[in-house]
Amino acid sequence: VLVTRQIPERFIEDLKTVADVEMYHEKLKAMPREELLNESQDADVVITMMSDQIDQEYLDHCPKLKAVINLAVGYDNIDVDYARDKGIIVCNTPDVLTETTAELGFTLMLVTARRIIEAAHLVESREWKGWEPYLMAGKDVYRKSVGIYGMGSIGTAFARRCKGFDMDIMYHTRSRHEEAEKELVAKYVSFDELLKTDYVVCTAPLTKETENIFNKEAFQKMNDDTIFINIGRGGHVVEEDLLEAVQNGEILAAGLDVLRQEPIKEGHPFLKEKNIVVLPHIGSATVETRDAMIQLCVDNAKHIVNGEEPKTPVK
Ligand code: 8YV
Known part of the structure; x- marks a missing residue:
């Protein structure tokens, strides 16, 4: 062996x-x-x-x-x-990594929405000057809508966490998931409808069909306050299109645990973008x-x- x-x-x-x-x-x-x-x-x-x-x-x-x-x-x-x-x-x-990976995905959603990394940097860099009404104001997660792309075991475990936050759960996947629809009140929607939610979360495996699915066209269909989370694979995302969408304000922010090329290359534009949070592929860690x-x-x-x-x- x-x-x-x-x-x-x-x-x-x-x-x-x-x-x-x-x-x-x-x-x-x-x-x-x-x-x-x-x-x-x-x-x-x-x-x-x-x-x-x-x-x-x-x-x-x-x-x-x-x-x-x-x-x-x-x-x-x-x-x-x-x-x-x-x-x-x-x-x-x-199975053995399902809950841990969903937990990281949910954490990444909270961290991105509440600008935790940026806020901690503000303190560490000694730039925190005092309280302001909108200092590091982020976006609520509680009661918002979430669109889960891929409703396998990790997607379902993610949805269970969303239920605890009283979120409006939508999903899109190859086949309907009746249990999730019954127990989590998750609604099966088209891919385009999924893109209209507050949090678009990719938990799907990478296949020929799903490669590059989050591209310019998809980001343009999202709302300008959508947050995109990826705990699937980097290959789902056209990274230049994501960067452009965030920089042009077509979406609000992104949290990525996976990239096309890991580890991230020196000079990668995501490193400079405060509205893109990148983690070093620690879903199951x-x-x-x-x-x-x-x-x-x-x-x-x-x-x-x-x-x-x-x-x-x-x-
Ligand atoms: C692994 C993962 O840790 O299980 C997966 O598919 O992405 C992670 O849990 C990683 O792939 C290392 O092999």
């Missing part, structure tokens, strides 16, 4: 009860492509991260490979169809959840090595 990022030793020990294990030891770096290709040659199972491109070249390069186990619920870094054609199993880590995600990867790997069905294969 090859593990492409450094994970705590106790998980490696667990894996070693069934297999020989190799782990990439650089703490802050993804495995360079060449090394990933070379090290994977003899692997039966590889535990990958979002930063590893598991494409056709990679899959053709690893003759023994039985399974790719991604430490994430998303798997847009993996050519799942090609893996399937080759009889290689792909696993992900659903709590100790409890990362432990659970890694354990699920380890369990999947052990099942596969033992010739058993994996726990969470991508269907």
Whole structure:
């Protein structure tokens, strides 16, 4: 089993009860492509991260490979169809990160609406001169409308939090979600209607159909006080169009946990825009959840090595 990022030793020990294990030891770096290709040659199972491109070249390069186990619920870094054609199993880590990721998304919505980052900077930079009636005045969240794009488990967990804030919940997704409609009084709307809400929140997985869906046209349809939140993938958003929309006042602000290119490049225009809050892809980043995600990867790997069905294969 090859593990492409450094994970705590106790998980490696667990894996070693069934297999020989190799782990990439650089703490802050993804495995360079060449090394990933070379090290994977003899692997039966590889535990990958979002930063590893598991494409056709990679899959053709690893003759023994039985399974790719991604430490994430998303798997847009993996050519799942090609893996399937080759009889290689792909696993992900659903469910264990749902609440944590929804919690981060909801936090990001509050932080962006209430200008928390800007306000904290004001204090840190010693620029806070005193009380003013509209000092750092943001936008209410309570009782506003929210349009959730993607009503899978994370979208539904996000909607539950919105209910606690008495929000008017709308959603758009591939198929209707009757439970959310009944329990959360969420209303299924068209994509255009969704864009008219106070908070447009993307929680969807990245696919060919959803790539670039938040583009110039979409931002122009939003209201000038809409706040856009993205906890899906950077690929959903045309970043230049978002920047233009915020700078031209076509929308109020954006909170992004994901970007097209991570980490953000020096000089990226979002870094200078106070109405765009960027987080370093920390949706599932709590100790409890990362432990659970890694354990699920380890369990999947052990099942596969033992010739058993994996726990969470991508269907
Ligand atoms: C991961 C995520 O931490 O699960 C996902 O799809 O985006 C995060 O939870 C990230 O992808 C690292 O692999």
